[in-house]
Amino acid sequence: MIKIVSMRLFQAILVMVAVTAVAFIMFRFVGDPVAMMVREGASQAEKDALRAALGLDNPMLIQFVEFFGRVLHGDLGTSFRYQQPVAELLMNRLPATLELVLVATVMSLALGIPLGVVCALKPTGFLSRIIQSATLVGISMPTFVTGLLLILIFAVNLRWLPSSGRGELVNLGGWQTGFLTVSGLKSLILPSITLALFQLTLIMRLVRSEMIDVLSSDYIRFAFARGLPRSHIYGRLALRNALMPVVTVTGLQIGQLIAFAIVTETVFQWPGMGLLFTNAVGYPDVPVLAAYLLFVGFLFVMINMVVDILYTFIDPRLRTK
């Protein structure tokens, strides 16, 4: 077990070094920082001085090592646009996105797994046809359409829920949470539904097809032959086998949502990382882009690692080699 974890950790570090290198190269090739920073009409001597001051006259490798060292210390540079440390910018935005994604994921799992099971047990039944068609609509509608529709119904017409922003926030040691106030929770509902809809369909369909496979397996037939209660066979014996791929997909989807919830965040004016990133692309704010790249890389590496470790918990066959 420890061996598997340490092995995965080692691989994760390798990937992170590679991602850092890409972020570094981005700095080098997306425009010359000196040209952006000096005043217009500066002399060559002034430029050289600035170059030396920034350490840009050193050999490539040394520059990379220095960059890597700064990243390790959490120094991601200063945003061209906001003139603030990038790390600080990210930390301001991160809680918004994480809370949104967390709620959306819990929602899609809590609904998607039972719906998938229902559809698998009676694949041709009336109920499962309804569920399947309804979720098909959900998956084929673009996120911004769903978001706008929800705003139109619940915010504009019914006036039940806010249409934008995060509501009142509570500061927990630098983490701005919306979980502790009524308006914060209310503001979460519409964007998280919008975000969860696609994932819900995906998980529902995955659970359904996996469950149908598992139900035709010998060990489930054997469970029926032993006269075990249906609830036990479906809910425990079959479902656990069917959930294996769901773990992988959910992991990847969480990463996907955190990194690219841009559309939903734009529709709901959600002050998350997505908005920061879209603005940075337009500007071009290279330190923010590079930091974003690092962050997304880190996120996926971590998620993959957690998924692999979860796998060894679920499947005993992976534990003993």
Place this chain on the structure above:
Amino acid sequence: MNTQTPPVLDIKNLRVEYPLTNGGTLVAVNDIDLTIRPGEIHALVGESGAGKTTVGNALMGLLQAPGRIAGGSISIAGKQINTRTGRTEGIVPGRDVGAIFQDPMTSLNPLFTVESQLCEGMLAHLKISRKEARARALDLLKAVGIPEPERRLGSYPHQLSGGQRQRVVIATALACDPRLIVADEPTTALDVSVQAQILKLIRDLADERRVGVLLVTHNMGVVAEIADRVTIMQNGSVVESGSARGVLTSPKAPYARTLIAAVPPIEHRLERLPVPSEETPATLKAREAVRGKTRSAAESKEDEPMLAVRELCVEYGQRSFLPSRRTAFKAVKSVSFDVKRGEIFGLVGESGCGKTTVANTIAGLVAPTSGSVHFQGVALEAGRTKSVRQSMQMVFQDPYSALNPRMRINAAIAEPILFYELASNAAEAREDAAILLEAVGLNGQSGERFAHAFSGGQRQRIAIARALGPQPSMLICDEPTSALDVSVQAQLLNLLKDLRDLAGLSMLFISHDLAVIRQMCDRVAVMKGGEIVELAETETLFSSPQHEYTRELLRLAPSLDRILKAENTAA
């Protein structure tokens, strides 16, 4: 025997139907009568599609919808199954009927421990505490003879061997003390030595616990070994029923006679297995055409062996950055043998002995770690010439996965013919394909169809026709008949012999079935743990086996003749 006690199973006029989409019905089981007394093992025998598994499913309540019990009655331990609902009042599957499935590798849930799978049935049916269930589970594991039962309770299925898993399955079947056990092909997936142990275990449990056993099987040797009574089924109906010895020694119904005659005997060699010949004039004509082609293709020095394998070693290793972490599993350890021209050379052994690895190495599918393979006097290297690949063709075990389901049969057979430029155009290759189909006993016109339109035996014929297409001089057959019914197996073995004589083929014939080896091979090598432990002429090997392991295998192989003879001398 126990004529006073009520039978544990009494089936009268059972009829099971499957409604078809076109409005008709398929009668899977037609008017079956069957009685099992406590402690009796009743074998239900027949070929695939005979309806024997359907009978077992019907009484376990496992009939797949839309199948239904259309008539007759089933009573278990004196209680009647409601045939309309397919359920029983007072009879619960698991509690009153135990089940043993065919493949122990798949009938246990991989994510749960042995203890959990043993106890869940008891907890559901017996109203006992978890602690009592655990104690019972421990007793059961002891009863089925699993070493270190305490530790095994905490194990997961993948940590057990196939034989141990089947013992766990048997223990779960016994968990609630059922009166009847339905064992559906309980040893088909196991090696001979393990099979012998499991059969003995089932026999002992039936005797000690007075459980009735319905043993569904296609293996006559197994029937002879442990069954008290036997019922032979064909197309859903009973053909013959009676005491196992009576039916096996002097079958009365014609089908029963053919079925028993098709079982390859292990005691002596037959020229041909006595099954109806399928040689129509068209077949003979096609074979003449095939003969003309192959003879011209195979011409070289007679004295030299077709295939010479020398000190072949194959290791499967785990690669690692650190040399100390590299581990190697030696699948084949220094194997040497020759296959002479026109000879059928057998490789026999239990699963994991390396026989398939040897075949794959010779065919070039696996790279050897060391050693050499000479084919027609030429050393084979990693990159093989087209002519070598052409002269060596392979027939695989599973005819269901060996054919591309999206390819028409004649295209599948014509493909290698075109690849090796043995026909000038596609039309000509298809003509050749039709001739090959005729030669293996199929209609030449049937090539327009896809693989799913054919039965397992027909598919294996197609696979053989495809292998013959490139006009090979050597055929590697890896368990070519082990997925097939006995009568189909008999026909295919006859076919392979005919083709050998016809085309002067040499064959490497791999099997775990000693009886098949005896019928087919001129010489045999017995493999164990990656090594050849004995190599001899087939008749010598079977009449006076030298190595301990060979004797062991021969002793354990279930055999019709031997058991019947032993009983006759005892009587």
